[in-house]
Amino acid sequence: MSNSKYDRSIALMCPTCGNRELPVDENEEMIVCGGCNREFTEDELIHENSEVIEAEIEEITEEILDDFNKTFKNLFKN
Numbered sequence: 001m002s003n004s005k006y007d008r009s010i011a012l013m014c015p016t017c018g019n020r021e022l023p024v025d026e027n028e029e030m031i032v033c034g035g036c037n038r039e040f041t042e043d044e045l046i047h048e049n050s051e052v053i054e055a056e057i058e059e060i061t062e063e064i065l066d067d068f069n070k071t072f073k074n075l076f077k078n
Helices: 042-048 050-077
Strands: none
Touching: 042 050
16 A cells, blocks of 8 residues: 555635635745735644545545555455
């Protein structure tokens, strides 16, 4: 099983306007929405997108478990 198969990039969005243009500058403390100019810290943005993040985690978990079950069954088939 390749771990890279489970790599994901989650596009976070502004909870105010739904914009996904959220440039992250490592040198800046705040992230500014490109649509409504709302400012966030990285932690605030992650908190505001926690449902999206949790859904992605659940999807990846299901994929891993399905692949594990398939691999396990194939071991005993042969």
